Each structure stands twice: as structure tokens, then as C-alpha cells.
Amino acid sequence: MxxxxxxxxxxxxxxxxxxxxxxxxxxxxxxxxxxxxxxxxxxxxxxxxxxxxxxxxxxxxxxxxxxxxATREQAFTALDLYSKHDRPVNVLVLDVDETLRSAGGTDNEIPRETLHLLTVFHENDVPIVVCTGQTLENVKGFLIQGLGNELVHSGDVSVVYEAGTGVFTPGHGPDTKRLLYEELDDDVRDVFDYVRGRVLPDAPEDVRRGCHLQGNEFNVTLKPNYETGSEDAVAVIDHATVYLTELLADAIPAASTDDVRAYFGARDPEIAAVLDARDARPPADHDVDSAAEAVLDRVQLAYYEGDAAEVTANELDKVAGVTAALDVLGVADPFALVMGDSKSDLRVMEWAEDNDAGIAAAPDHASERVREHAESTDGLVYDRGAAGDVLRTVYALNRLADGS
Known part of the structure; x- marks a missing residue:
């Protein structure tokens, strides 16, 4: 005591x-x-x-x-964390949108306080892994603008982009850019090539006019041409999600549209609700063709209400990207601060918990399962736009560990 x-x-x-x-x-x-x-x-x-x-x-x-x-509360939280885990955080794993920055709380800019705190961690030899669904060029742009070219290219910063399809770690020679999607076999890559080539030309008119294709290297992501979360955005993303089930059925030789919808509807309650609302869900007793299921097991249809409809590869999630980034950075025994708000971030949080490899933090407006995970593990839930509060707490944790 x-x-x-x-x-x-x-x-x-x-x-x-x-x-x-x-x-x-x-x-x-x-x-x-x-x-x-x-x-x-x-x-x-x-x-x-x-x-x-x-x-x-x-x-x-x-x-x-x-x-x-650190405030008094942050300092005591840090001491609680140190008493529980008995080690400092040695790497930051950070989502960006609605985590470091928020359209509702920070005008979609990373606050200056947060950027400064990241430089403090960098100066204290804590590597930074930015883990996002965005394209590499977008992430590089705002990181260099906010943190400076020297820090981003220091060799201690890695970008996991498109939710794990690639890893960019400047300053590491042949490992600077690792295209994880190139390691997939042709059966999966052919699905993505087909969907990407047809997604806009074959789209229903409201989807073609109301969505744009995000400039990904591999993932296929439809984003709304309306304000995120608005009624129009919700409607068009709902339709886009149903439309993607049709494209996937066309791309997988053994699959029918009902196979694809039954498969994803059984695994994601949000997708099931979208299919039900559009009277597109097959009967509950529909049996998915086994050959189709073998391919679908390797493909993920992701739905983000009013924000995105996306096809990704199950083998290429944020966990795969983070572990690849840690390998390039040389972090052999990670104890990470994992900050995020979505289902893809939850997988990284669960990986950290299962491997005693870190702690999780989430904004209070995160998806329910993410928030519940953060609350039930170390209680690190912060106000919208206030990522700096958690970074200050972890800074205090590390100082306590250094001073022990």
C-alpha cells in the first residue's frame, strides 16, 4: 500500500x-x-x-x-493497472476513426494533445502500431501531417492498413511493406478480383449513385456518398450489403445467393437484421452447400451501419496485421495498449487478453461488445474524443513501472 x-x-x-x-x-x-x-x-x-x-x-x-x-484519477488507475499486470506497456496499437479522432467529438481531427502524447511515447522508446481499415495513403498522409515525417519514418512506427491486408513499417528495408494478401491462395484471391471488378458496374442504381468504392489495395469497401450515419447512408449501406451477397454468390462457383445470405445471417445479427428488413433472408432450415461453405469460411462480409459494407478475407484481420507489425518492429514480448471501437478491433483486444499481451481501451460510443470487453477487463472506457485520457493513464503506468 x-x-x-x-x-x-x-x-x-x-x-x-x-x-x-x-x-x-x-x-x-x-x-x-x-x-x-x-x-x-x-x-x-x-x-x-x-x-x-x-x-x-x-x-x-x-x-x-x-x-x-496525469490527474489524480488517472494516476490511481495507472497504479491499479501496474498492481494487476506488473509490467509497463511496451507498444501502442491504435485504431484511428472514432478512437483517436471522432467526427462527433474532435471534428474528425486527431487532437493536438493526443498527437503530443504519441510523441512522448515515441521519445520513451514505445513503438506505435496504427491499425486501421483505411488505405495506406490516407493513413500516411495524416500521420506525417500530425506527427512529422521524421517520427513516422523513424523505424518505430508501423501502419496496419485495410484492417490487416498489408503492413507498412518505414525504415525496415525489404520488410518495409508486407503485402499479406499476396500470401492467400488463388481460390480466395479470385473471389476478390471478381467482386472488385463488378461491384460498381453491376450495382443497382441507388447503390451505384449513393456509394463509392474505397481505394483499397485488396479489400472491397463500399462507402456512402452521404453523411456517415444519416438516414440516406443507412439505407444505401443496407442495400449495398444485400447486393454484396449476390456478388459473392456469383464469385463462388458452388454458392447460391441463399447460401451466402444464410451463412452470414447466421453469424452476424446485424447482417441478419438487414436481410430480414429487406425480406432477403432465406428460410432458417436452409442448408449451405458444403463446397460453398469451405470458401465462405475464408471470406468475411462486414456491415457497419450507415458507414460501410465490406468484403474482407478472414485470414487477413487486424490480428494478423498487428502480429506481422510486431515481428517487423522486433517486439518479441508485447504488452500493448489496444485502443479501438469496432468489431475488428475487438479481435485484437481478445488476442491481447488471451495471450497476456496487453490491455484494452474503448470510447464510450464504441460498439456494445467492444465497450463491454474494455469495461470487463481493465475498465478503460473514455469519453468521445478523449483518447488522451487513456494515453495519460498509460504514461503514468509506465512511469510507475520505470520507477519501481
Missing amino acids: ERYDTLYALYEAFDVDTLRAYQDFVDLFPPVDSRVALEYWEEASDELAERTDRVADAYGETYAALAAH
């Missing part, structure tokens, strides 16, 4: 809120061409140093750094 007592005393004895405000100002103050502003920043920096030194004199450098970066 000694560490808990020390934290109680620290947060009672010092005005840590003001200390943290000075730290945030010094860290996040935007660069300006103003001598007056620079002098103001220098004064704040001096005051921060004096306050930090006073805490360090009383409790040591570890607790001084912790107080300057």
Missing part, C-alpha cells in the same frame, strides 16, 4: 492541477513568431520547472513526472 499512500499524499500536498496546466501549456503552446508570446512561454516553462522540482524534492522524479501529466 506504500505507493497508494504516496499518491494520496502527493495529490493532497501539491496543487497538481496548476502544475499540469503549466505542463500542458509548455507542451501544446503553438509556435508563433511573436517575441512577447515567446517570453510568456519561457516564463511558463520556468514556473513549470520550479513546481516540478518542488514535487521531485518531496517525492522523487517519477512522481513529479506523473503529477505533471
Whole structure:
């Protein structure tokens, strides 16, 4: 209990809120061409140093750094995590959309605080794996803009893109770009080639006009031409999901449309509800052809209400991408912070739990199963757009581990 007592005393004895405000100002103050502003920043920096030194004199450098970066609640949560797991986080595995940034909470931009905290972890030799369903070019663009070209190309940052079809880790020679989809056999790749080639030309008019094909290297993803989550987006993605079942049936020689719909309807309640709503679900007693099922077992139809309808390969999920990224980065014994909001992120969280390889965190608006997983494991559920709160908690965890 000694560490808990020390934290109680620290947060009672010092005005840590003001200390943290000075730290945030010094860290996040935007660069300006103003001598007056620079002098103001220098004064704040001096005051921060004096306050930090006073805490360090009383409790040591570890607790001084912790107080300057974490709230009382975050510090105690960090100590709980350290008491439970007895090790620091040595890699970050981070989803982007609705995790690091949120259309509803951060104007779809990664907050400056979050970007700064990522640089702090980088400076403390914690590799970063960005794990997303987006295309590589999109991810590279906003990472370089937010974190800088030098950090992204440092050799300690990896991008798992298109939910696991490829891994991009600059600075690793022949392993810089690993196209995991090239390892699939022809039976699966032929399905994707067919679906990709027909998905828009053969689409019903409302899907063709209301959707666009995301520029993926391998996955086939239909996105709405309407605001995500709007009534129009929900309607067109629902229709697109039903349409993709028809394309998959055409792409798999042994499959009928009823086979495909029965298969995915039995495995995903959301897809089942979409099929039911459009009177497209086959009878409950429909038997899926065994040859068709063998191929369908390797293909995933994913539905994201009002956001996307997607065909992916079961062998290429975020877990496959993350493990490949960890291999390239040389993280042999990972203990990751896994942050995400969707079903694809849940698989990584479950992999981390099953292998004692990390902890999970989710925004409070994440899908129900993801949120429940985060709550039931370590309770790391944060407000929309507030990913920085979890990063601060894990920063505190690592400082406690370093100071032990």
C-alpha cells in the first residue's frame, strides 16, 4: 500500500492541477513568431520547472513526472493497472476513426494533445502500431501531417492498413511493406478480383449513385456518398450489403445467393437484421452447400451501419496485421495498449487478453461488445474524443513501472 499512500499524499500536498496546466501549456503552446508570446512561454516553462522540482524534492522524479501529466484519477488507475499486470506497456496499437479522432467529438481531427502524447511515447522508446481499415495513403498522409515525417519514418512506427491486408513499417528495408494478401491462395484471391471488378458496374442504381468504392489495395469497401450515419447512408449501406451477397454468390462457383445470405445471417445479427428488413433472408432450415461453405469460411462480409459494407478475407484481420507489425518492429514480448471501437478491433483486444499481451481501451460510443470487453477487463472506457485520457493513464503506468 506504500505507493497508494504516496499518491494520496502527493495529490493532497501539491496543487497538481496548476502544475499540469503549466505542463500542458509548455507542451501544446503553438509556435508563433511573436517575441512577447515567446517570453510568456519561457516564463511558463520556468514556473513549470520550479513546481516540478518542488514535487521531485518531496517525492522523487517519477512522481513529479506523473503529477505533471496525469490527474489524480488517472494516476490511481495507472497504479491499479501496474498492481494487476506488473509490467509497463511496451507498444501502442491504435485504431484511428472514432478512437483517436471522432467526427462527433474532435471534428474528425486527431487532437493536438493526443498527437503530443504519441510523441512522448515515441521519445520513451514505445513503438506505435496504427491499425486501421483505411488505405495506406490516407493513413500516411495524416500521420506525417500530425506527427512529422521524421517520427513516422523513424523505424518505430508501423501502419496496419485495410484492417490487416498489408503492413507498412518505414525504415525496415525489404520488410518495409508486407503485402499479406499476396500470401492467400488463388481460390480466395479470385473471389476478390471478381467482386472488385463488378461491384460498381453491376450495382443497382441507388447503390451505384449513393456509394463509392474505397481505394483499397485488396479489400472491397463500399462507402456512402452521404453523411456517415444519416438516414440516406443507412439505407444505401443496407442495400449495398444485400447486393454484396449476390456478388459473392456469383464469385463462388458452388454458392447460391441463399447460401451466402444464410451463412452470414447466421453469424452476424446485424447482417441478419438487414436481410430480414429487406425480406432477403432465406428460410432458417436452409442448408449451405458444403463446397460453398469451405470458401465462405475464408471470406468475411462486414456491415457497419450507415458507414460501410465490406468484403474482407478472414485470414487477413487486424490480428494478423498487428502480429506481422510486431515481428517487423522486433517486439518479441508485447504488452500493448489496444485502443479501438469496432468489431475488428475487438479481435485484437481478445488476442491481447488471451495471450497476456496487453490491455484494452474503448470510447464510450464504441460498439456494445467492444465497450463491454474494455469495461470487463481493465475498465478503460473514455469519453468521445478523449483518447488522451487513456494515453495519460498509460504514461503514468509506465512511469510507475520505470520507477519501481
